[in-house]
Amino acid sequence: MTTELEIGLYIFILAGFLGYHVITRVPPLLHTPLMSATNAISGISLIGSLVVAGADYSRLSTALGFIAVTCSSTNVVGGFLITDRMLKMFKRGHEIDVQRRWFKFNPKLLLAFPVLIVVFLVFMHWFRRSGTQTQLSVAALSVCLSSPKYARRGMFLAALGMLMAIAGTLFHPEIVNYRWITIGLAIGSIVGGSMGLRIPMTAVPQRTALSHSLGALAASLIGISEYVRHVGVGLDSVKMTTIGLEVVIGSLTFTGSLMAAGKLQGLLPGAPITYRG
Secondary structure, X not given: XXXXXXXXXXXXXXXXXXXXXXXXXXXXXHHHXXXXXXXXXXXXXXXXXXXXXXXXXXXXXXXXXXXXXXXXXXXXXXXXXXXXHHHHOOOOHHHHHHHHHHOOOOHHHHHHHHXXXXXXXXXXXXXXXXXXXXXXXXXXXXXXXXXXXXHHHHHHHHHHHHHHHHHHHOOOOOXXXXXXXXXXXXXXXXXXXXXXXXXXXXXXXXXXXXXXXXHHHHHHHHHHHHHHHHOOOOOOHHHHHHHHHHHHHHHHHHHHHHHHHHHHHOOOOOOOOOOOO
């Protein structure tokens, strides 16, 4: 068993325990924001997409990585924005006034800006090596989403963890070209931002399903890219199993979520779709 596989299994098991505590601690009132926020965190497939899009393995891998970056960034940006809109509905009038006073600009804060940059780079370098971004994001949600009062803070901490994971990945030694990464992030941010800010709250279920399908498509494309890249040199049973599961589960989630979004939007009939034979 390789060291990378051991680390991956450790993160998977820990994320499973944290996910269980997220669900058990969150009140029913916050289940809808939780669904949208965890859907955005599932866009962690963006990390692998960045490496594939910028590593310049081949033209096919770069194209698949570019599409994956666009889809997953749409999922992440749109998911966090729509979650923030939902959590704003739980705020009271005096809390909004306090927040406005807290965000009042102070010129003295500019003195701390260089220190914050250094601290950010140190944490970014450490997180890139330790792989704890997703764990911290889920942990923030599990603690803060247990109460509407602190739910929005937990969402901000989760978004910060995702941002640090993305920033740390950009320093990956295999990334040599940032052109398609930049274009994909720009397109995904614009599309995801438009979805998160303009879609009415009554259309949140179908938006979440559509966003979920994009994240699953990104994961599936990354699996295909990894298979194409390693098939020439040979794949052992462990890698072949993980890549196969990634592609199969990602494809099933993509098609299922896309059909769910179509049914919720009224584009597909609500009755079960059957095939002759």
